[in-house]
Amino acid sequence: SQTIHQWPATLVQPVGSPLSLECTVEGTSNPNLYWYRQAAGRGLQLLFYSVGIGQISSEVPQNLSASRPQDRQFILSSKKLLLSDSGFYLCAWGRGIGTEAFFGQGTRLTVV
Amino acid sequence: DAKTTQPNSMESNEEEPVHLPCNHSTISGTDYIHWYRQLPSQGPEYVIHGLTSNVNNRMASLAIAEDRKSSTLILHRATLRDAAVYYCILRDVSGSARQLTFGSGTQLTVLP
DSSP: OOEEEEEOSEEEEOTTOOEEEEEEEESOSSOEEEEEEEOTTOOEEEEEEEEETTEEEESSOSSOEEEEEETTEEEEEESSOOGGGOEEEEEEEESSTTSOEEEOOOEEEEEO | OOOOBOOSEEEEETTSOEEEEEEOTTOOTTEEEEEEEEOTTSOOEEEEEESSSOEEOSSOEEEEOTTSSEEEEEESSOOGGGOEEEEEEEEETTSOTTOOOOOOOEEEEEEO
16 A cells, blocks of 8 residues: 655754755655645645656745655755745645545644 | 635534535536545545546545536535545646645534
């Protein structure tokens, strides 16, 4: 069966510090991968998606970047965090267009 | 992307059926209708999806209007654990991986 792992579960980082959140998927190959952010009390905002290794599409301009160094690994990064980067970050994967997507448990990031 | 419209919130009594509506008047012929739900502090969870015919699974039923411009997610017997934000989204079977955009959803409150 397929599983998605996302870590850490919670993170408190000072303003200006770097960020690296990792997401890995097991039990499938060549998944579509997504990063979302959810601000407190708000909806899900799609940040990045990837259809293959090294292929990253950004949905919104921001202080964040994403990379996919391996087929089932998706990394969200920042060189210098801002207070506005605080939120609930979710990774998801899907087999392909039109099918359901599966989400990780999320990382709650607080920038202080 | 074709957009969906959902009520911001709904209430239901425990052990009663719940009908969650979704309007998608600009749906195209290649759009699947997907439903997800998000419990507090968790990632979204896939519930059900369909294209034209009504669908049933262990979690819920999906009723799709004949013109496909609206759909209804039916929880046959609401429990307190069904309290969540329910998202109705459209996924284009012929589109790119980015077609996984969430709206604001419906906050379902289940009253004991």
